[in-house]
Amino acid sequence: MKAVTIVESQIEIREHPDPEPAKGELLVRVRAAGINAADLMQVQGFYPAPPGSPADIPGMELSGEVAAVGEGVFEFKEGDRVMAIVGGGAQAELALVPERLAMGVPDDVPFPEAGGFPEAFLTAHDALFTQGGVTIGDRVLVHGAAGGVGSAGVQLAAAAGAHVTASVRNDRLWDAVARLGAAEVVAHDDFAERGPFDVVLELVGGSNMAGNLAALNRLGRIVVIGVAGGGAQTDIDLLTVMGKRAVITGSTLRARPLEDKALVTKRAEAHAVPLLANGSVRVLVEQTFPLKEAAAAYERFREGGKLGKIVLVVP
């Protein structure tokens, strides 16, 4: 099979042996695979794939058709349309998916959207609901709301009956983010006076934290899942944390053990995939590129200013 391959901190398309599904695994003929910030970090050598995933083939999410199943697979069969997060190796013609991580793709959802769904929507769902406890009537602030995870977060929070304030750096994208269900779209540096917020989804990083804490409601939760734009270091005033009884937490999805990823998948499958199926939420795809043009796709990802995902497709 052909696959995007990391060679000396660059990507190329190279030929690899076809993988074979072991017990409990699906072999998936990949039809689409989203690009994520972690892929870029992996290419640069900062974020190695977890054990058991291909070390030199990036890609943390995919959609496609089941090409074969390993022993002990009961929920899926050859030909089923599936999507999943994986530890790596998604940007290839074939990829292995543990059955517990696979979700069925709703009938009306095309593969490119499905290939950009898992990472963004599982991350956003886990951060907002499992970690942040978002519920009806909460005021939710989503930073970096035009990106993949951000646009998923705006839609999921709005669908849950929250009042969403979205911060977006690029003002050309404000109208589009408002159409996702944000009650209010503001500049990246114009949120601190807009509170009080019950939950903050932090996708930018440390530079936002003082404003987040200032704008936080009593018992508010700040969930940090990205620091690429604003840095990892930040100054916190603990008396504010105490006075507001604030919670600051954060996570990554990729580093978690399989059983945890399976739980995140099952929760999103129950609560987010039905919204995808009925059109309440959608995967914003800024642009698709054929797998063989992966280098151009990565370049476009790096440029930023996107509305949603950059997705590789396999014709």
Next chain:
Amino acid sequence: MKAVTIVESQIEIREHPDPEPAKGELLVRVRAAGINAADLMQVQGFYPAPPGSPADIPGMELSGEVAAVGEGVFEFKEGDRVMAIVGGGAQAELALVPERLAMGVPDDVPFPEAGGFPEAFLTAHDALFTQGGVTIGDRVLVHGAAGGVGSAGVQLAAAAGAHVTASVRNDRLWDAVARLGAAEVVAHDDFAERGPFDVVLELVGGSNMAGNLAALNRLGRIVVIGVAGGGAQTDIDLLTVMGKRAVITGSTLRARPLEDKALVTKRAEAHAVPLLANGSVRVLVEQTFPLKEAAAAYERFREGGKLGKIVLVVP
């Protein structure tokens, strides 16, 4: 009645009108009232009493006998031995206590211990269990473990089957803290290599936070309830928070609404008071002072290096 009274950032004993219990309130003849750091802050003008509490009489906890009850009080009657946190006004011969905040004092527990129980044990119980989720087998780090809240925290965590590491600045107190059930007692600056800890009870402040995060286990929780020793400002590395899926939170008890204090009281009454009754935990009283010597008691409190509580007693 006589009461400790704040006069121009000093304390004196002054005469006040006897308070009268309104609906749902107990009038308590105070027998003992612990001194807390917040009292000192209030005397200095930094921490005003919440609305409805006497502005000029400090004291956030007490024990005593019910002297009279207001309309609609059903759980307590005249003569009952009670203890409670209050919004203020405890350091007086008489004090008002909302019935929902009162706990019965176990038979064998003398008033001075009971008067130093509520603030420390409710704070420690809420922080460790309700906020921190401490459970059997957890590794728990308690900073400032020789103080009132710290010594309560060590005992409660140990009683819950946790493995407790206690940090104590004053090495003369190490043996005493070990006897409270700490598996390990270390210097205040010698904890960062002792992890991984599942829960950190932070009573010192910002200067500990880098070490706390470094020593934290995956999914660990840092609960900040005091910053007097180490300052409020601290630098946090958000990538560590994300990688460990850490939770940083904090609280104060006094600022909470009555219904919240009542819930904290009922949880501690159910889970901590029985341990006090059967001797599994005890209130460490470093020294008692008669109410009329409150100024000397406050001075002793300020000196630090205490094992447990400074308690005012009313003969």
